[in-house]
Amino acid sequence: MRKKILYIDMDGVLADFGSGLKTQSEKILKDYKDKEDEIPNLFANMLPMNGAVESFMELSKIYDTYILSTAPWENASSWSDKLLWVKKYLGENARKRLILTHRKDLNIGDYLIDDRTRNGADKFCGELILFGSDKFPDWKAVCRYLI
Ligand SMILES: [Mg+2]
Numbered sequence: 001m002r003k004k005i006l007y008i009d010m011d012g013v014l015a016d017f018g019s020g021l022k023t024q025s026e027k028i029l030k031d032y033k034d035k036e037d038e039i040p041n042l043f044a045n046m047l048p049m050n051g052a053v054e055s056f057m058e059l060s061k062i063y064d065t066y067i068l069s070t071a072p073w074e075n076a077s078s079w080s081d082k083l084l085w086v087k088k089y090l091g092e093n094a095r096k097r098l099i100l101t102h103r104k105d106l107n108i109g110d111y112l113i114d115d116r117t118r119n120g121a122d123k124f125c126g127e128l129i130l131f132g133s134d135k136f137p138d139w140k141a142v143c144r145y146l147i
Pocket residue numbers: 009010011012013114115116
């Protein structure tokens with residue numbers, strides 16, 4: 001029997017966006033006010049969300065797991081930063097399993113864990129697990145549901 005396909009978003013799900021902002025200087029934060037996702041190298045400096053790495057490893061044993069993220073179009077370094085982040089924190093388990101797209105709905109699968117409904121997440125053909133919602137406030141709740 002085929003494993004079910006699971007997609008996991010990065011920012012706000014695997015990676016802590018706020019932790020990346022904390023590494024920036026005041027000048028950078030001022031220069032990029034209201035367009036923080038365009039800060040060069042921001043995405044390489046994020047820490048994993050609580051429980052994210054452990055959960056990814058556990059879920060990878062059961063599901064055919066991919067990272068499904070959107071890289072900002074105006075931030076060229078974010079595209080490579082995301083690859084470097086995945087290699088650093090998820091390693092071999094995530095090898096060649098990173099998908100960067102603005103159309104998450106074009107990926108066929110069973111589950112998508114995402115903290116937002118943008119970039120096609122709301123039209124995903126499988127079940128959207130809304131990370132940070134009342135039902136799925138954290139990784140513990142997500143793993144309880146999926147494992
Ligand atoms: Mg997100």
